[in-house]
Amino acid sequence: MKRTVRVLLSIALLAATSAVWANEVRIKQIARVAGVRENPLTGYGLVFGLSGSGDSMRNRATLQSVANTLRNFGVNVTEDELASRNVAAVIVTAKLPAFAEPGQLLDVQVSSAGDARSLTGGTLMLTPLYGPDDRLYAIAQGAISVGGYQFEGLTASVQKNHPTVGWIPSGATVEQGSPLGVAGDGRSLSILLNHPDFTNATRVANAIRAGIPNVEVRAEHAGKVTVSYPVQPISLVAEIARLENLTIQQQRMARVVVNERTGTVVAGGDVRLGPVSISHGDLKVEISTEFAVSQPNGVLLRPSPNIASVVVPSTRIGVEEEQAPLVSVKEGATVAELITALRAIHLSTRDVIAVLQSIKAAGALDGELVIQ
Secondary structure, three states: OHHHHHHHHHHHHHHHHHHHHOOEEEHHHHEEEOOOOOEEEEEEEEEEOOOOOOOOOOOHHHHHHHHHHHHHOOOOOOHHHOOOOOOEEEEEEEEEOOOOOOOOEEEEEEEEOOOOOOOOOOEEEEEEEEOOOOOEEEEEEEEOEOOOEEEEOOOOEEEEOOOOEEEEEEEEEEOOOOOOOOOOOOOEEEEEEOOOOHHHHHHHHHHHHHHOOOOEEEEEEOOEEEEEOOOOOOOHHHHHHHHHOOEEEOOOOOEEEEEOOOOEEEEOOOOEEOOEEEEOOEEEEEEEEEEEEEOOOOOOOOOOOOOOOEEEEEEEEEEEEEOOOEEEEOOOEEHHHHHHHHHHOOOOHHHHHHHHHHHHHOOOEEOEEEEO
């Protein structure tokens, strides 16, 4: 009997510990050091090798770019002499990570800038990538990977995803290191929370005080915690590693994320609903018009100029309104339970999104609704 009790207590203790650990996160997972961030890069380039799906003759910028490129290789042609649709003008973007060094490879995204139908099978020519300060930081080139296709015929076409946007994995090479580093004078660091929250900022400050003695820690506001050292650390990298590996009990935000483009609804398990009743109806209005021709009666040997056939429209309007189903949700129900109830009455994803927006407006959603 005692052994059984010990086993049950051990299981209960492990369950409680797991519940606590499940909410424990390292500081590096919810925050970053000030100055450590990615930098956007942008460039303009040309994609060659397309199978007649490139820019048309209406894009003078593309023709001028092709002529200038060929002129660099010793081929002198004018814009009027170019009639190929195997080239497309594109905008190339990438992200330069913090502490990037020359020679590091980056993934790049290629997007059509003209009226090209598809970038499938194309190759990006050498394209310089510039930062916001107009300085060259990377060079991109390579074959484009497009997660879609488009095929056209005389009277039909088929398309999957967006064939005018593609990726080049490791398609850019860093030529100049990132201009940003750790902000501060060497004796102080600023920890910036990814999602500002007063509770989490206070917990981060308390964790640093307990984990690293003899430092001054102050929570400036909901998104910033400042750490000051009495003397400059010998290794700033080692101090940052100590800071980012400290753990705290994170207070999660109750949030429902809705993507209207894809119809996706993602809700945290801690999002609860208040008592609410939902009535969703379906009104259908159908308008149809038929045209009839009215001819003059009788046979006229010499018809008058004022006599002619007349087209008479006939319009019919039909209204059909289905009975609105009623769904009641008890207090404390989750968003998953609500969606299951709405699916039971055959509501589409778009209608579910509209219902969630109305519930938030009614004050029955205990959480934040984010619409993307």
